[in-house]
Amino acid sequence: MNTGLELQDVSLSVGSRQLLSLSCTIAPGEVMTVMGASGTGKSTLLAFIAGFLNEAFTAEGRIVLENKALNSVPAEQRRIGLLFQDALLFPHLSVAENLKFGLVRTAGESRKDRDDRVEQALEAISLGGFGDRDPASLSGGQQSRIALMRLLLSEPQAILLDEPFSNLDMQLRGEIRAFTFDSIRAANIPALLVTHDLADAQAAGGKILAL
């Protein structure tokens, strides 16, 4: 039973100044939004949850995912995925290699099976046959979809979204946003969205927390 992502009495501070404190539970399939102006510690919160908190900050409280405390687990073992403002497809890898980078290995799976899974994933985002392409040759929208698919193929148990739509133009923005939230709901994964755009928060449809 997936119990979602819990933040228990989390408080972040830099030196003696407290940035934020919160407690909340994000249910599977829910996209909770944290809103606030820059400097309120939104990105610090994401870094803390993902496992990259800079030494300059001190954090208290527990991160609980699937009934397990994550505080001392290394980032690569937390199974928490990240989506940034930019698609950040690795420029030295092909589209398929980007997807394979995070693809979870299953026992007894052949190379061919993995290639097939990648191709199916590409078809699912209407980019079938794009595996050999150079990421730099794709449009912004295509890159965004591949970035999300790469994230989903790594089978995360929670997703953090760091203003993922703010670099997209208005037309693309609504489309990618709907696609992202639908995919998260379909995968039934808890997600935390950080944004300063109210439209993003409303489209997310979950709790909204203003800092």
Add this chain to the structure above:
Amino acid sequence: MTWATRFLFFVLGAPLLLGSALALAPAFTQTSLVVNSTGQMGQLLPPAFLTLLSTPGIATSAITSLVSGLLTPAISLAIVFLFLAATQGNSIGNAIAKLSAPVLAIPHAAAAFALALLLAPSGVASRVVASLLGWDLPPDYLFINDPNGLALILGLVLKEAPFLLLISLAALPSLGAPRRVALARTLGYKPTTAWLLTVAPVLYPLVRLPLFAVIVFASSAVDVALILGPSLPPTLSVRLLEWFVAPEIESRQLASAAALLQLVVSLSALGIWLLFERVVARAFAPLAARGASRLSARRVTYDTALTALGNALLPLSLAFILIGIGALMLTSVGTEWRYPALVPSVWSTQQWTSALSEWRAPLFNATMIALLSVTAALALSLFMLEAQARSSVSTARIATFLYLPLLVPQVVFISGIAVLAERALLPPSLTLVAAGHFLFVLPYVYLTLQGGYARFDTRWLMLARTLGASNTVCFWRIRLPLLSTQLVTAVMLGLAISLSLYLPTQILGAGRIPTLTTEAIALVSSGNRSTIGTWALLQSALPTLCFMLALVLPRLIWSRRKGML
């Protein structure tokens, strides 16, 4: 300070300190009872110093070194700053800046040979004038090996100006030069003056450390001084080397005393430069505060003159080397080249065929030394940078420390390391020479990679980690491929530097490990232009190839990944 930083301090600091100490020690040990008849002076100073101070022409040698250590950086910096002020990133300026990269690749020795061939009384320049004016005999002047060391300074300037240009171009983008100049121009200053008043003062601190390295190098260079410097007496560094390699024990002590004098000369050059900095800073403030006078015709004339100099000097210095290299090519295939003919009258590839039978061992040695030293420097640099990146410690101060091997005269601490190796009964070997090269290659390899690490977008690593990759996987599959351009640059720069190094090769190899560089310089005394031309070109070929590869390789590797270029 992390343990990794401490390790780096040790790897660079220990050979420097130990080498310098051992180079200076023999001067203070009395191996024989010297009866002093010179009075009080004799009781105060160890005998080696008395011998040194009574050596004919020693003051002249020291002064030549000091003057070269001051004029070389001053002229080079002036050429570079005037060039940047006059061109300000326009297309001609950019094209010329690109031309300076291959000139940087040409070893000091080859550039010195090229200059000699260009400006000697029977050189190419004189032949051009002769064919215009109808001279039959070369003019009677002494420029190459002139007693004032002017040829030496010119030779050094031709190599150091492109170096300072490259350093300046790397530092400029962060300074917002166009905005500063635009602001000053709205206040009524002409463009070149505007650049010199608003950009130069903020650029200078960023090129200061490399400039100090130029001061020390110019005050103690051996290879260029052997080819272009005065001979009666030679520079202090050349005499030091002669004494160091001489078999008698007394001359070892003399070399040691000379090493101390060399240290004093180089430090004095630095000290005088620091004073000079203060004077310029004092003079600068009132100059800027005087304000722009729109109507002053004199101001406009100054600006025009500065612009003309800026546009002319750097291209001219590049042309000197490139035309000189062309002359080297001609002379290497010309057996008979009578004055004042512009081209040889008898052509032959004999020099090449005979050189080619002799270059295998030197080429092998040079390549092995370069590969060994660069591999070690690369491994250590990556290890340190990765350790620092993971502990999120600032690396800014380490860069200053890395300049240390460039701020102590090579001839001083390298001769000390040779003594250390002798005491430890280590025979001259490729490995020993490579260890010496490592000290000079490391700063450049490290600083190149440090730039890449500093600009690295850490989101790539965060992303890879959240996709399940460990730190080790991130390093090999994300960090290294994304840094591949800097890696190639660092390796090629390191190889080019090692291939061109003369002094560490000569001293640590005790003359028994010939490389292309040592063989080329050994030909100085032969006076055979043809042979010198051939070897100078052979010596330049590999470093030039390295620089070309640094440009071409990333494009080849990533031809199908536009995001990497």
